[in-house]
Amino acid sequence: MDINNKVDMLKEKLVEAVQEIVSIKSVEGEPKPGMPFGEGPASALEAALSIARDLGFKVVNLDNYVGYAEYGTGDEYIAVLGHVDVVPEGDGWKYPPYAAEIHDGKIYGRGTTDDKGPIISALFGLKALVDANVTLSKKVRIIFGTDEESGKSKDIEYYLEREKLPLAGFTPDAEYPIINGEKGITIFDLVKEFSVKLDGDLSIEYIKGGNKANMVPDYSEAGIKFDLKSNLIESCEHFAERTGYNLKAEESGDLVIIKSYGVSAHGSLPQLGKNAISQLFAFLGELDLGKSDMGNFIKFFNKYIGFEVDGESFGIGLSDEVSGKLSFNVGVVKIDKSGARLTLNVRYPVTNTYEDLIKPLNERIDEFGIIVENMQHQKPLYFPEDHPLIKTLQKVYTEQTGEEAKLLSIGGGTYAKEMANIVAFGPIFPGKPDLDHQPNEYIEVEDLVLNAKIYAKTIQELAK
Missing domain, CATH: 3.30.70.360 (Alpha-Beta Plaits)
Structure with missing residues (x-):
């Protein structure tokens, strides 16, 4: 069956999973034993890994700094790198920031676009590949960080002290089409x-x-x-x-x-x-x-x-x-x-x-x-236009959306700066509002599903 059809069949479970993890207030808190960034991020990480486990994936928790869901065998792997911590909710919400309520086809809540919704959509994209019996030659990891919003990324530092670098991958924590440049x-x-x-x-x-x-x-x-x-x-x-x-x-x-x-x-x-x-x-x-x-x-x-x-x-x-x-x-x-x-x-x-x-x-x-x-300080990041990773992402984006995959440079810093061979890719589509760190943050359910389709095909192209 077509991979996109498999994603459509997972739509209800995808929405429920996003609602579950958005309902956790995962703002950085006081460190506690076994919780390096506080209770909230640790709880959100456990929820993400539980969702992945229920989908049939092997999961690993690296001491509540970071965790990942894994599919496949071998030493080389492709990574999708996202985070489950969020910034404080602030004031001015018309719907509760941690209720994950759906109104007019939109899931409202802190983290729906930055970055819980997108990283869960990538997880379900991988699940669609598995359900479609797609053969991959490389292992795939969906990595859940917990310390991105502090600007310190101690979680990824901890990860890289224990794990090798991926061959290639992306972080669903910016906007489309493709972010090939990030400011210092x-x-x-x-x-x-x-x-x-x-x-x-x-x-x-x-x-x-x-x-x-x-x-x-x-x-x-x-x-x-x-x-x-x-x-x-x-x-x-x-x-x-x-x-x-x-x-x-x-x-x-x-x-x-x-x-x-x-x-x-x-x-x-x-x-x-x-x-x-x-x-x-x-x-x-x-x-x-x-x-x-x-x-x-x-x-x-x-x-x-x-x-x-x-x-x-x-x-x-x-x-x-x-x-x-x-x-x-x-x-x-x-x-x-x-x-x-x-x-x-x-x-x-x-x-x-x-x-x-x-x-x-x-x-x-x-x-x-x-x-x-x-x-x-984080140095700037820049991938040239002819880089193989950029070309692959452009191909998938154009096939899935029918739109030209223009290259963008942004001021927002992503995990792409923390882990080599990673570039920022989605989840916000051109013309859609960027509500990261703002009140009334939301993600449209249809965009959540389309992200899962794009990420599924991207993982297939990078890992085939």
Whole structure:
């Protein structure tokens, strides 16, 4: 029987499996014995392996760091690499983020597209090959990671210390047609100690906001002491009315809390969100903060960062023809009277180097006494157009969709950077919204099934 027909026959079980795993809140948590990334990711991994086991596959759990379902024999293997951890759900959902409810043909929930739905669709694609009695000459592994969203990928590091590399494969964690280029990614803190304190009637006690570096923050707040509370509240209201920014002010004990509401988006696409931290800093910059270090830091932010998402004013506005402009996201802020810490996610073009980024960045911050801490770096990834893996994926995509398989470069970092011989392939089809890391994330049931068909044929082509 045709492989696509076999996928269609598995549709009901596929949807149920995706609903099962999406219902698990697998946000990174505190490490526990046997749970290196917390209970949620460990539970999601066990669920994925249980689903695979029920489908008849051999499964291996590498100490709850990572696991895989396997089919076939031999030393060489083809890999499909995905992850079952998710970013925090955030606010603004019209359906519960972990209920996996189906409305109008869409499964809603955190992880439906990033990346639980797609990796489960790949598992069912492999099941369709088995049911169709397709002969493969290479072993196939569907690998379930649990530490992708942290940006650290300690799970894959653990895997590669114990397992050999695949011959080829893909990660279903981006978009179609094919991602042959991924920008270099940095996540780091800008840190400034305060020695010259605020001296006046107004005192900013704290500023906080954001969840992760790779998310545009949808909320931030500042706690301010000021005798004339009503004046401060009125100033905030006028500022919000004048700018259109969603800011609110309210009394809380001896403080006025300034609350900034933005719109979340993936840190690789900051232009799709509204940064709540930037809105808050814009308001704070209009207050009389004197010649304090905190005041100077706020001025630095508004002058060199503000609402920009390409790093131009910061002096790092890199760009190339292959992947476009650098992306710049302020993800987290923590400030008190002792100092400031901003967590940034900066992604630079595929033909640039880390040195192209870090030299002008250091030049910008040195004069202000700001330092970089906790630098994480991933080099860019680039597969040339004539690479055999790229050609194979293009062939399958065109056969299954009837569309031209154009090559794309993205700012989002995928597991393809963590494991050699892997490229990002799907699951979001051209013209469909990218809701990764946003409220109301969903995957259409029909797209889930089509992904399984594409991935089944891709595995067949790579492993035949």
